[in-house]
Amino acid sequence: MPLSFDLTEEQKALVETARGFTRDRIIPVAAKCDHDSKFPEDVYRAAWELGLVGPIVPEAYGGVGACELDHTLIVEEMAYGCSGIQTSITANSLAATPVILAGNDEQKKKYLGMLTSEPVFAxxxxxxxxxxxxxxxxxxxxxxxxxxxxxxxxxxxxxxxxxxxxxxxxxxxxxxxxxxxxxxxxxxxxxxxxxxxxxxxxxxxxxxxxxxxxxxxxxxxxxxxxxxxGHGFKLAMQTFDRTRPDIGAMAVGVMRRALDECTRYALERKTFGVPIAQHQAIQFMLADMAMKIEATKLLVQKAAWMLDEGAPSSIVSAYAKAFGADSAMQVTTDAVQIFGGNGYMRDYPVEKLMRDAKILQIYEGTSQIQRIVIARNVMASSG
Ligand SMILES: Cc1cc2nc3c(=O)[nH]c(=O)nc-3n(C[C@H](O)[C@H](O)[C@H](O)COP(=O)(O)OP(=O)(O)OC[C@H]3O[C@@H](n4cnc5c(N)ncnc54)[C@H](O)[C@@H]3O)c2cc1C
The missing domain is CATH 2.40.110.10 (Butyryl-CoA Dehydrogenase, subunit A, domain 2)
Incomplete structure (x- = not known):
């Protein structure tokens, strides 16, 4: 059977829901929330009502029971709007994951049930x-x-x-x-x-x-x-195996936003009598952005697929996290470059993307820690 990257009709609808929510509720408030360092509670409640908060909670506990691939689709769309707002929303999945993995029925009923019966955080x-x-x-x-x-x-x-x-x-x-x-x-x-x-x-x-x-x-x-x-460390690591692809998905969302902003700007902004998009140096940065988005997305999908199949995913999860985070840092730095002096100003959206991208290389295991995980595996599988 040929390999397929097609989304199902349900997944396409899920992407549309998350994309519309991002456009209507996240993007309009993102700059102000960033400036004021304030989380928008009303946006959270609206996301919760749409089933976009902690969707991985199984149906038995009142959740949507989303698979990991579906979860990464939601994360990517919301990160396009603001990865700060999205991180707080997605943190409920991070907290729910060890309970899903190791909790008993009573714990799941009480604590996962709390997340699905009202819009609260964990x-x-x-x-x-x-x-x-x-x-x-x-x-x-x-x-x-x-x-x-x-x-x-x-x-x-x-x-x-x-x-x-x-x-x-x-x-x-x-x-x-x-x-x-x-x-x-x-x-x-x-x-x-x-x-x-x-x-x-x-x-x-x-x-x-x-x-x-x-x-x-x-x-x-x-x-x-x-x-x-003796079991706590393993549970913490198993949790990260499941959540690191989400960081890759965030990176895809942030990079897609950077590319959209840069393409629009490069077609409008003129230097030396032509739009800067006509300079090969700018085109090459746009091309590198597009490649990094595609490559990260493939790694995220592979990691999510492995998780959904129950296959050991630590290494591919680490690939998706490290490659995505490092790519997002490069892409958003280039985005500021494409905007020139304007890119450095808060009046334009790309400096926020660059500030937001940096944390992707740090939390849930730094890019160096991901490389340690990957290198250990490379060496263990040698000869
Ligand atoms: C905004 C934000 C949100 C966060 N959210 C959470 C959360 O919800 N829950 C939570 O538990 N934590 C959270 N964290 C913490 C985050 O996971 C840690 O900051 C991260 O794991 C790095 O740990 P550290 O800051 O102690 O850096 P350190 O461990 O001190 O690392 C410092 C530097 O040394 C490098 N380094 C360390 N060890 C090695 C090594 N063996 N080889 C090579 N390089 C090495 C690191 O890569 C890094 O560059 C959050 C952090 C931030 C900033």
Whole structure:
């Protein structure tokens, strides 16, 4: 049977819905939300009503039950409008993923059900001030108290930390045990001892909330245990395998927007008596943009397809994330170049794309960490 890249009729309709929503609700508010560093709650509610928030939640728990490919289609469309607003929306899928993977029925009913019965946020927290790339180096401690657990420590740079109704939080029984000591929990926002610290003032994706979670003697009941000692690290990594293609999809959305803006501008802006689109140097940048969009999209689709088929996807997920993020950085930097001095000004949309793109190379595993994953695999499969 020939390989097919065709979308089904349902998927085409899904793209139309997400595209229309992006055009009507995200694009009109994106620049102001970026400027004010403010997340638009009304846009979130509207996205939720359309089933665009956390669509991966299975139907059994009130969700849409979208496959990973469908999810990447939604992410790509919303990132075209504003990857900051989209990141906050997609963070619900990031938090839902470990619950879908490892939660029991009671946990799924309660916490996934919360996301599907009202427009609330959830967040996912591994990063700490002294442990980002080195997830196994986390210091947040978990101690057992009778049947319950107590968490102490700090999680930083957490998307939607200020807004979330519940969190997936990873902690260690003993930092010396590294990945073998990590456990995972679902923690309610109103648990005594949990507070929200500094809200970050960011370079890009400024509409998205990013803040610190402070954990002081936070008692978590046993029923909220998601991953026992020795299983938490694996769950965190399995989660990233499933969510890294989404970063690739974001990159595609951001790059498509950059190419559209640049093509329009290059056909209008004249230098030396001709539109700059007639200069080969500009054409080559547009051509490179188009190639990077296509190549990233193919990697995203392959990773999503592998996930949907239940095939091991870590490596292709890492390809999609690293290649997409690095491409988006290059494409948006070139977009500013094509706009010349105007590109450097906030009056034009491309400087925001460049600021927004940078984080794609950092969160959910930096581009260097993706290369470590890929290189390990290359070496392991040699000879
Ligand atoms: C806007 C934003 C949103 C975020 N959202 C979340 C969230 O929702 N949940 C969450 O848990 N975290 C989140 N993060 C945290 C993010 O995942 C981390 O910042 C990221 O993993 C990098 O960790 P770090 O900042 O500690 O950098 P470090 O780990 O200190 O890395 C610093 C530099 O060293 C490089 N480096 C590190 N180790 C190696 C190595 N072995 N080999 C080569 N190079 C190396 C890195 O690539 C990087 O360039 C977010 C961060 C930001 C900025």
């Amino acid at each position: 967040a996912y927290a591994t990063t700490e001030p002294a442990a980002g790339s080195d997830v196994a180096g986390m210091q947040t401690r978990v101690t057992k108290h009778g049947d319950d657990y107590v968490l102490d420590g700090q999680k930083c740079f957490i998307t939607n930390a200020s807004w979330a109704r519940w969190y997936v939080i990873f902690a260690t029984v003993d930092p010396a045990k590294k990945h073998r000591g990590i456990m995972g929990f679902i923690v309610d926002r109103d648990t005594p001892g949990l507070s929200i610290g500094k809200k970050e003032d960011k370079m890009g994706q400024r509409a998205s909330d990013t803040a610190t979670i402070i954990l002081e003697d936070v008692k978590v009941p046993k029923k909220n245990l998601l991953a026992d000692e």
